[in-house]
Amino acid sequence: MSYTPKPLMPVRDALDTMLSAARPVEDIETVPTLEANGRILAQALHSTIDVPAADNTQMDGYAVRAADCAGGGATLRVAQRIPAGHVGAFLEPGTAARIFTGALIPEGADAVVMQEQCELSADGASVTVKHTPAPGEWIRRRGEDIRAGSVVVPAGVRLRSQELGLAASVGLAQVSVRRRLRVGLFFTGDELVMPGDAPGGVLPPGAIYNSNRFLLRALLENLGCTIADYGNVPDSLDATRATLREACANCDLVITSGGVSVGEEDHVKPAVEAEGRLDMWQIAVKPGKPLAFGQVGKAFFLGLPGNPVSSFVTFLVFVRPFILAMQGAAVRAPRSFMLPAAFDWPRPDKRNEFLRARVNDDGALELFPNQGSAVLTSTSWADGLVDNPPGKAVVRGDLVRFIPFSELLG
Incomplete structure (x- = not known):
């Protein structure tokens, strides 16, 4: 059968075609914030509190009234000691409070002087302030980081350590996330051998180790997908169709490696066309021209080339943004x-x-x-x-x- 080549689809058009077809998974789960690393946030996180919840000190030092120190070199009686987590008493004029980072500013005080700018008397009863503080100096104001009612993290964000810390800082013990994307994975090629399976550690003539299985699994795991690995599939149309049917019945997305070119032993393309439809094939990209995209039943299909660099590059350029879109994540072009x-x-x-x-x-x-x-x-x-x-x-x-x-x- 003769093959007439068709014009190759430009990279931008191919990516737009895939992203316009992507449907985010609808199922939403509530999980503990401690277990939400890498998950896609389904609902925006709102704060119910101000952060900080009250004025507090940024430094170890002395809480004072700025007016008491206006002339420079003021000596004040140390009237109280306020560690973090404790509430001090009203600060009387002419006195100072020994205060530690994070502690609440006592009523009456309006500045903090660093301990390095102060000299404590031998008996610890008084302190000489060798600095003229401005009102508000070294004070973290209530709500200066987060205001109650504000959005802390918008929906569609992949939760990292930073976002989890923000969620915890406003007291959120649980978050709503999208269900993990179920991705089926299989590989075609009678030449493929798994590491450890070669008799005596010696590859048979014409055989190669299946590096793509390790490469693609790791890439999918990094994206937080649930993987159904169907392994190596024999080079036959019937075997390819059978595995494709099973994978597409149980997964949101099925990814294959190899068998999407036009050779007599390339069975993935005809298998997809027999079981479903192929919407896109042959992209103007190097490496990775024989990239295929389609749908079988309710599952999307992506056929990657068999050469490992081609699989790697096409995954990064095409598959990764498509998976993010299916996960409900906000997809943006990578910074360059x-x-x-x-x-x-x-x-x-x-x-x-x-x-x-x-x-x-x-x-x-x-x-x-x-x-x-x-x-x-x-x-x-x-x-x-x-x-x-x-x-x-x-x-x-x-x-x-x-x-x-x-x-x-x-």
């Missing part, structure tokens, strides 16, 4: 930086290229010497990807768009 190239790229491809690069000591970008789609070492060596537009040659010193892996992982 224009950095000088420490390389020449005289023969650009007609596709959008994603080149593995790292930042050298001069702040310029170096390329991994071998940009082949099977060279997995390039992904570990690199700091991120150079996003090179179709047909764009690069001369050393040109500014190029660099996307660090910190923007693309997790």
Whole structure:
């Protein structure tokens, strides 16, 4: 059967097609805040209190009336001692209160003087203030961080340590999050062998270890997905269809690796077309052209190329934002930086290229010497990807768009 190539879909169009189809999971769970790390917030968090709840000191020192210290070098009687967690008495004129970081400002005081700017008498009964404080100095005001009723964290945020700390700071013991996305995963190729399964530790002729299984599982785990791993599937249309049906019946999204090209042993594409529909195939991206997107039953389908770098790059560029959208997360374009190239790229491809690069000591970008789609070492060596537009040659010193892996992982 002859094959007539169709025009390749541009990267931006492909991503827009996927994101416009994404449906966030509707199920919402209430979980303890202590167990919510990495979850997608389903409902905004509102504070019921002011933070701080009352005026308190930023420093160890002495709470005073600023007017008592206006002339400089004032000596005040130390009338009380206020540790954090305790409430002091009214501060009378002409007196000071020994106070410790976080303690409440006693009524009557309007400033705090650092202990380094004070000299305590030998008997501890008085203190000489060697500073002229302004009213409000070193005082954290009630509600200066968070006001009661304000939104602390908006919906759609992936909860990190920072957001969990904010939730705890306003007393939220539980949060509402989206159900974890169920992702099915399987791999095609009779050549695939799992590490540890080669007889005597020696790979048979033509066999390769299934690195993509480890790569993709880790990427999905970093995104907080629940993974159903169906392992290696034999190179046959019937076996591929059977696994596809089972995975799509139990998952929100099914991802495959390999078998989406046009060879006689590439069975994933015809299997998807037989069981469901294929909405997108063949993208103007390098590496990763044979990326497929469609739907089987109620589950979405994403077919990634078999070469490991192609799988890695297409996951970061396409799959990750699609998963975030399905999780109900706010999806934004990854931040990028224009950095000088420490390389020449005289023969650009007609596709959008994603080149593995790292930042050298001069702040310029170096390329991994071998940009082949099977060279997995390039992904570990690199700091991120150079996003090179179709047909764009690069001369050393040109500014190029660099996307660090910190923007693309997790």
